[in-house]
Amino acid sequence: SQTIHQWPATLVQPVGSPLSLECTVEGTSNPNLYWYRQAAGRGLQLLFYSVGIGQISSEVPQNLSASRPQDRQFILSSKKLLLSDSGFYLCAWRTGAPNPQYFGPGTRLTVT
């Protein structure tokens, strides 16, 4: 069966510091991968998605970037965090056009 991992689970970082969040999927090949952000008390916003290694599509211009160095690994990064980057970051995967996206456990980021 497929499993999706995210780490760290929680993170507190000062403004201006770098960020690296990692997501890995097990039990499937060539998945589509996604990064979402959920601000406190709000809905989900798609940040990036990837349909293959090295292929990244950005939905919203912002202080973040994403990379996919391996088939089942998706990384969210920032060179300098802003207060507005605080939120709950969710990674998701999908295979097959009609299939739903399946989400990981999330990373709660607080920028101080």
Place this chain on the structure above:
Amino acid sequence: AQKVTQAQTEISVVEKEDVTLDCVYETRDTTYYLFWYKQPPSGELVFLIRRNSFDEQNEISGRYSWNFQKSTSSFNFTITASQVVDSAVYFCALRRSNFGNEKLTFGTGTRLTIIP
């Protein structure tokens, strides 16, 4: 443009009552997919159901049922005999069906609290 509206921000019901969560969507596409997800306090989104736009048959899964009405652009979710474990935020979502379109448009969610 696509849009999903969940007008009920918060709902509280007493345990064992039935509750319906509303979802209204907007799209110009003739084919699309609709989804419901549950977000318990732990934060992880749990997939509940997918519905294709060409399949208007209602679905029942245990205490959960879904009523899809294309004529009113609604995809409502009913929990029968609610339980405390049903307390969560529920999201309705919409995705276009054409290949290469990856964006899942979410509603703002409905926070459901089941009172013991």
